[in-house]
Amino acid sequence: MLISYEDLTLGYEFPPTSYELSPSLVFRYLKAVDSVGDGFVPPLAIAARAMTAMTGVLSLPPGTIHASQDFEFCKLVPIGAVVSCQAKVVRKLARGSMRMLVLELNIFDQSKEKVQSGKATIILPA
């Protein structure tokens, strides 16, 4: 079931997800971004999957804008690793015709070590 902006509360935690960074996933990502690999999973390939898992459960109206993005990468991730993603709402703001969400995500490997963290700011039309 999709979650609407109205249903989200500050501190809302998205259902945790985990996924394998398989060789085929990494290959498809590198082809899509027109790049060559270095033997590890590109950090933004991990982030992209996590962002999709997070926003995929949101009902975002047309005109939603990805306004800003922060990431911090903590360790190299080998191809084939399985990572888990936790995400929550850390800011929710409605002002005039603007509605804004700040989503925080943290990604861990199988040994529970943090792989990366990030914050996405999304602006939704009223």
Place this chain on the structure above:
Amino acid sequence: MLVEICQGETLPPVVKHITQEKINLYAEASGDFNPIHIDESFAAQTPLGGTIAHGMLILAYVSEMMAQAFGENWAANGKFSVRFKMPVRPGDTVTATGKIDSIKEENGISYVGCRLECHNQKDEVIITGEAVVKLPYGQGGTSGSR
């Protein structure tokens, strides 16, 4: 990788031409099938007037530039903060640029700060931001570079 890391040094840019095919490939690779990116008839009816590239696709080019400059240190010890200033459309050419604007040393680690910017073919700014990469002291010539 950069041979020597000096304040004021410009990072080798990454230039990419954006096509709808690339956007579609990115949608498949990332799992982000938002119609604003891939459905031309839907996107035409929105205020944007047409499809736009995923912001994360353009960030991938920034990340590629940083990885080329700093090697594995970027994926292991990098961080960045960016703002999306305008959308990127099929047919645009994106140039990711960066410049080292600070080098600080602390406890055997060099913190290399970079100013980031992406432009389109009209020299309009698409993305602005900052990045920091942690390097072992002395790597890339940072010890004597300021």
